Amino acid sequence: MGNACAVIGVGQTAYRTKRTDVSIAGLVREAALRALEDAGLTFKDIDAVVIGKAPDLFEGVMMPEAYLADALGARGKPMTRVHTAGSVGGSTALVAASLVQGGVHDRVLVVAWEKQSESNATWALSTHPPLTPSIVVGAGGYFAPHIRAYMRRTGCPDHIGTVVAVKDRQNALKNPYAHLRIPGISREMVESTPMLWEPIRYLETCPSSDGAAAMVLASESAARRAPNPPAWLHGTAMRSEPIFFAGRDTVNPQAGKDCAADVYRQAGITDPRRELDCAEVYVPFSWYEPMWLENLGFCGEGEGWKLTESGATALDGDIPWNASGGVLSSNPIGASGLIRFAEAALQVRGLAGEHQVEGARKALGHAYGGGAQFFAMWVVGSEQP
Amino acid sequence: MPPSDTEVGALVADHALEFPGGYTRSVGPVIGRFLTELRDGRLVGVRTASGGVLFPPLEYDDDGEAVTGEFVEVGPDATVQTYAWVPRPLPGHPFDRPFAWALIKPDGADTALLHALDLGEFEPGAKQPKTLRTGLRVRPKWRATRTGGITDIECFRPEVTMIGAPSRVEYRLSAGKALTRFLTGIAEGRFLGHRCGVCGKVYVPMKGLCPVDGVPTTEEVEVPDTGTVTTYAVNNIPDPRAPAVPFVSAYILLDGSDIAMLALVAGIPADQVRMGLRVKAAWKPREEWGRTMENITWFEPTGEPDVPFEDIQDYV
Numbered sequence: 001m002g003n004a005c006a007v008i009g010v011g012q013t014a015y016r017t018k019r020t021d022v023s024i025a026g027l028v029r030e031a032a033l034r035a036l037e038d039a040g041l042t043f044k045d046i047d048a049v050v051i052g053k054a055p056d057l058f059e060g061v062m063m064p065e066a067y068l069a070d071a072l073g074a075r076g077k078p079m080t081r082v083h084t085a086g087s088v089g090g091s092t093a094l095v096a097a098s099l100v101q102g103g104v105h106d107r108v109l110v111v112a113w114e115k116q117s118e119s120n121a122t123w124a125l126s127t128h129p130p131l132t133p134s135i136v137v138g139a140g141g142y143f144a145p146h147i148r149a150y151m152r153r154t155g156c157p158d159h160i161g162t163v164v165a166v167k168d169r170q171n172a173l174k175n176p177y178a179h180l181r182i183p184g185i186s187r188e189m190v191e192s193t194p195m196l197w198e199p200i201r202y203l204e205t206c207p208s209s210d211g212a213a214a215m216v217l218a219s220e221s222a223a224r225r226a227p228n229p230p231a232w233l234h235g236t237a238m239r240s241e242p243i244f245f246a247g248r249d250t251v252n253p254q255a256g257k258d259c260a261a262d263v264y265r266q267a268g269i270t271d272p273r274r275e276l277d278c279a280e281v282y283v284p285f286s287w288y289e290p291m292w293l294e295n296l297g298f299c300g301e302g303e304g305w306k307l308t309e310s311g312a313t314a315l316d317g318d319i320p321w322n323a324s325g326g327v328l329s330s331n332p333i334g335a336s337g338l339i340r341f342a343e344a345a346l347q348v349r350g351l352a353g354e355h356q357v358e359g360a361r362k363a364l365g366h367a368y369g370g371g372a373q374f375f376a377m378w379v380v381g382s383e384q385p
Numbered sequence: 386m387p388p389s390d391t392e393v394g395a396l397v398a399d400h401a402l403e404f405p406g407g408y409t410r411s412v413g414p415v416i417g418r419f420l421t422e423l424r425d426g427r428l429v430g431v432r433t434a435s436g437g438v439l440f441p442p443l444e445y446d447d448d449g450e451a452v453t454g455e456f457v458e459v460g461p462d463a464t465v466q467t468y469a470w471v472p473r474p475l476p477g478h479p480f481d482r483p484f485a486w487a488l489i490k491p492d493g494a495d496t497a498l499l500h501a502l503d504l505g506e507f508e509p510g511a512k513q514p515k516t517l518r519t520g521l522r523v524r525p526k527w528r529a530t531r532t533g534g535i536t537d538i539e540c541f542r543p544e545v546t547m548i549g550a551p552s553r554v555e556y557r558l559s560a561g562k563a564l565t566r567f568l569t570g571i572a573e574g575r576f577l578g579h580r581c582g583v584c585g586k587v588y589v590p591m592k593g594l595c596p597v598d599g600v601p602t603t604e605e606v607e608v609p610d611t612g613t614v615t616t617y618a619v620n621n622i623p624d625p626r627a628p629a630v631p632f633v634s635a636y637i638l639l640d641g642s643d644i645a646m647l648a649l650v651a652g653i654p655a656d657q658v659r660m661g662l663r664v665k666a667a668w669k670p671r672e673e674w675g676r677t678m679e680n681i682t683w684f685e686p687t688g689e690p691d692v693p694f695e696d697i698q699d700y701v
Contacts, residue, residue: 118550133678135626135627135647135648137620137622137634138622140622141620141622145635148618149701152701153701196620197618197619198619198631245597246586246587
C-alpha cells in the first residue's frame with residue numbers, strides 16, 4: 001500500500017436541490033476552504049489538487065477542472081481530473097491517496113462536486129443516440145430489473161426497500177449537511193409515494209443535489225502536525241468490469257467482491273461486520289443496501305435483507321450503514337462517493353457530530369458507478385496501521 | 386312607482402376638470418434633494434433626528450420632528466419586503482403585462498419605497514412566479530432621460546443570478562461493421578449474432594469481440610425471434626418511445642443467445658409480466674422495414690408455458 005497516508009481535513013457544503021447562491025467555482029471553493037480549515041492549512045500548503053465529477057454533460061461544462069484551477073488554488077501545481085461515473089468521488093480520493101502513498105506529495109487536496117440543478121441527470125444519462133436505441137430511462141430504469149432479480153433470487157420481501165428508505169432519512173435528520181430532511185419519515189410515508197420504476201418507489205430513490213465535498217490527504221509527517229485527529233488509510237482498492245458480457249452477475253458483481261476482498265486483505269479484516277464499526281456505502285436506491293451487504297461480505301448470499309430487517313445497519317445497530325443519511329439523503333453525484341469516504345473518515349476521527357457512531361475506530365467508505373461496474377473502497381482507522 | 390331615468394332617457398354629460406398647463410408644486414429642500422438625486426441617477430435617504438435613514442426622504446419623521454440636513458446615498462441594491470402580484474394590469478399601470486407592486490428597501494435605508502417590480506414577460510393572467518418572494522434582491526432600472534420625478538425609475542428588476550447556457554454538439558455516428566451487419570439482418574427479419582471462438586458464448590447483437598476473452602469474433606449465428614423474459618422494470622415515467630404508461634422494459638434472452646437484450650414488452654398488462662415469460666418479436670409490416678431496431682415494435686407473449694427460474698437465473 002506504500003507510505004502511510006491520512007485524512008487530516010474534511011469539508012462539505014450544504015447539499016440542496018439548488019445552490020443558486022453560488023457558481024460552480026464558489027461551490028467547490030466552499031468545500032475546499034472548510035477542508036483546509038479543518039486541516040489548519042491554506043492553499044499555499046497544498047502540493048497538488050485532484051478533482052472529480054460525473055459526466056460533463058450534467059452541467060454542460062466541458063473539462064470544468066481547467067476553469068476551477070483558480071478556485072482551488074491550483075495555479076502552478078499538478079491538477080488531475082478523475083472520472084469513473086458514479087463512483088468518481090471514491091476514485092478521486094484514491095488517486096489523491098496514491099500521490100501520498102507513492103511518496104510524491106505530502107499534502108493533496110481532493111475535491112468532488114456536482115451541480116445537478118444546472119440540467120437534468122436523467123436527460124444526460126438517456127441521450128438515446130441513433131443506431132443503438134435504448135429504452136432505459138435514467139439510472140432507476142437501469143437498476144430496477146436488477147433489484148427485481150435480487151428480490152427473486154433471495155426471497156427479499158417487498159418492504160425491505162422501505163425499511164432502508166426510512167432508516168437513512170432518520171439518520172439524515174442528524175446531519176446538518178443532508179439534503180433530504182423529512183421530519184416524521186415513516187414506512188407509511190414511503191409506501192404512499194408512487195412507483196417510478198417498479199419495484200423502486202419515489203422515496204426509495206436518491207434526490208438530485210447540488211454540492212461539493214473535499215478532503216486534505218497527508219503523509220505521515222504532515223499528519224503528525226495536523227491540529228485535529230487524522231483518519232489513517234488501512235486499505236484502498238478499485239476494480240471495474242464491463243457492463244455487458246455473457247454470464248455477468250449484475251446483482252452481485254464480481255468486481256465489487258474482488259474490490260472488497262482486496263481492501264479487507266490490506267486492512268487485515270476477515271469479518272467485516274465484526275471488525276468494522278460502521279460503513280458509508282453508496283446506496284442510491286434503497287434496495288442496494290441488502291445487495292451490497294452481500295457483495296461486501298457483511299453476510300452470506302441471500303442474507304442481506306435479513307440483516308437490514310433486523311436493524312443491524314441502523315444507527316443503534318451493531319454495524320451502522322450510512323449514519324450520515326447516505327446517498328439516499330444527499331446526491332451531488334460526482335461528490336457522492338467522496339462524501340462516503342469523507343464520512344467514514346469523520347467517524348473514525350470522532351468528528352461526525354450528532355450522527356457519530358459511538359467509539360468508531362474502523363470504517364469502510366464505498367462507491368460504485370456505471371452499471372454497477374466501477375468500484376472504489378477504502379478502510380480508514382483511528383490508529384496508524 | 387315613478388319611471389327610472391333610463392326609461393325616460395335622462396340627460397347625462399361628460400366633464401373634465403384640469404387646470405390648464407397642470408399644477409405646479411414646490412417640493413422644498415428635502416424632497417427637492419431626493420428628486421435632484423433621482424434625476425442624476427442616485428438614490429438618497431435623509432437622516433432623522435433619532436439617527437435612522439428615511440427613504441424616500443420626508444421633511445418630518447413619524448414623531449413630527451424635522452429631519453436633519455444629512456443626506457445618505459442608499460442602494461442601488463435593494464430588498465423586496467412585501468409585494469402584490471398584478472396578473473391583469475389596469476389602464477394607468479406602469480406595464481401592460483403582469484408585474485408586481487413591491488415595497489422595496491434599498492441597502493442603507495430603514496424604510497421602503499413602493500414601486501413597480503418587473504419580473505419579465507408573462508401571459509396575461511399568469512400566476513405569480515416562484516422567483517417573487519420577500520427577500521428578493523433587486524435594483525432600479527433608470528430611464529435614459531430623467532426629469533427629477535419618481536418615474537425616473539422605470540421599475541425595479543431582480544439581480545442577475547442565472548444565465549442560460551445553451552449548447553449543441555452535432556455528431557455523425559458510424560455503426561461499424563458488427564452493428565451494420567446486425568441491423569442488415571434485422572432489415573431482413575433475422576436476428577444475427579456471433580459465437581466467441583474461445584468461450585463459445587453467443588452474443589446477439591454481436592459487438593465483433595468477446596468482452597470476456599478480449600478476442601475478435603467472426604462466426605455468425607442466427608437465432609429465432611423468440612425468447613424468455615429474465616427480469617424487467619415496470620416504468621411509470623412516460624417516454625416517447627413507449628406506447629403508454631406504465632410500460633415494461635425487459636431483458637429478453639433470445640433462444641440460443643447467451644446474453645439478454647433490453648426491449649419493450651407489450652400485449653399483456655404490465656402487472657402480469659413475469660420472469661420466465663415466453664415472448665416473440667412483434668414486427669412492423671414488412672414494407673416499413675429498414676436497417677433499424679424500430680422494425681420491432683416490442684415483444685409480446687407467445688402463450689407458451691413459463692420457463693422455470695432455475696433455467697434463467699444465470700442470466701440475471
